[in-house]
Amino acid sequence: MLPESLAHLNKPAFQSLHEQRTENKMVIEAWHMEESNEDQRLPHHRNPKEFVSMNKLADLGVLYWHLNPKNYDNDKELQKIREERGYNYMDFLDLCPEKVENYEQKLKNFFTEHIHGDEEIRYCLEGSGYFDVRDNDDRWIRIWIREGDMIVLPAGIYHRFTLDAGNYVKLMRLFLGEPVWTAYNRPQEEHPARKEYTRNFVEKAGVALEAH
Numbered sequence: 001m002l003p004e005s006l007a008h009l010n011k012p013a014f015q016s017l018h019e020q021r022t023e024n025k026m027v028i029e030a031w032h033m034e035e036s037n038e039d040q041r042l043p044h045h046r047n048p049k050e051f052v053s054m055n056k057l058a059d060l061g062v063l064y065w066h067l068n069p070k071n072y073d074n075d076k077e078l079q080k081i082r083e084e085r086g087y088n089y090m091d092f093l094d095l096c097p098e099k100v101e102n103y104e105q106k107l108k109n110f111f112t113e114h115i116h117g118d119e120e121i122r123y124c125l126e127g128s129g130y131f132d133v134r135d136n137d138d139r140w141i142r143i144w145i146r147e148g149d150m151i152v153l154p155a156g157i158y159h160r161f162t163l164d165a166g167n168y169v170k171l172m173r174l175f176l177g178e179p180v181w182t183a184y185n186r187p188q189e190e191h192p193a194r195k196e197y198t199r200n201f202v203e204k205a206g207v208a209l210e211a212h
């Protein structure tokens with residue numbers, strides 16, 4: 001028997017994100033995607049699966065919180081995030097054919113690889129969906145957002161969005177100032193937001209790697 005202080009040594013040092021999520025720890029699930037032309041709403045895992053850690057997402061500038069989606073009206077934690085980051089604008093996007101004009105066209109646009117000049121901030125209140133972001137090797141990482149997940153994609157990151165097989169999501173959209181939803185489809189290497197993203201998250205990561 002190990003003394004209690006050493007008992008943790010008996011446990012595996014690494015737990016996959018999937019295992020953590022299954023145990024109900026609030027960790028977002030993300031993975032490297034298999035390139036394929038099959039239905040975009042399928043998970044597109046590689047074989048074997050390649051989960052991506054929260055740290056790796058943070059290195060790309062992606063921020064994440066898990067909040068209580070039943071209490072968004074009165075949620076102090078949400079309020080604090082909004083105040084600290086200046087997210088004074090808020091609205092809702094209910095993605096179902098009855099509530100969205102040009103539903104099919106919109107979904108198509110969301111899934112076309114693009115950037116924005118500002119952060120994309122989404123809080124999933126109901127349903128689920130996938131945000132795909134490019135890593136520094138230009139590979140797709142699929143981020144599965146479900147009820148209570150809130151993510152921020154930094155300005156200038158190449159990304160796209162799709163519903164998953166559940167076919168429904170209700171999102172809160174937040175914004176700093178007057179909202180601008182304009183999407184700039186790839187390539188956008190000369191866009192100021194892209195240049196800044198590259199400086200902050202691609203070049204710096206490269207320098208850090210070389211230093212090792």
Ligand SMILES: [Fe+2]
Binds near residue numbers: 114116120160183
């Ligand atoms: Fe977007």
